Amino acid sequence: MVSAPATVLIVEDDPDLRRLIVRLLEHDGFAVRAAADGREALDALEPMPDVIVADLMMPDLDGEQFLLELRSRFPEARPAIVLVSASAIREQVADRLDVDASLSKPFDTAELRDLVRELATREG
Template sequence: MSADVESSDAPILVVEDDADVRDTMVQVLESEGHAVRGARDGREALDALRAGLRPRLILLDLMMPVMNGWQFREEMEREPALASIPVVLVSALDPGTERTASIAAAGFLHKPFELDELLDAVQRAIAHPA
């Protein structure tokens, strides 16, 4: 894992197509002292990663236009510099389905979620990345 990913200064990347949900997640995490960056879909997030962004954690919605969470994760895993970044899946889908369980993740946050659940999922993933 690169030093940038381990750094507490590295941001959390929120990949969520719903602007209200994304903005709320960003605001809550920033209010807790985290540096945060948002992306509207997997393509925007992947472009940022390929441009050098190295977040300490990615909160990844699965159901998005342009590039969904499954496609995004597949692309991440093809690139060694990106594959080790921990990902927490964020979805209304059942975490036990075969398709959802097929994604390597440091955690799962089931929508709709309470803000304390978001903070707990982030703290767990940062403390014990998968």
């Protein structure tokens, strides 16, 4: 029996970067959903993805607000979370939110792919 591919939710307001990440991860065999901001991402959480790659700085509902709302609405859910940002406060926010990983923009696409692979296959 073949197992279903891991699901990844990309939350990124830059449409070109969002499309690039989606293509990269789909090519790698992941089932990928995408959202342009935190509000859109909240609507894309069911079923809960295995991994969430979220930009920190977005209009309307930013990455930090999105993750706080995710944890409020789904306290038992534990998707792996990668926080991505060019902001100097990325590491502080990542520590405060206890995310699994953070990447600084611009990032190497191979590094993101490898990180998502690793997080998608982790236990619990």
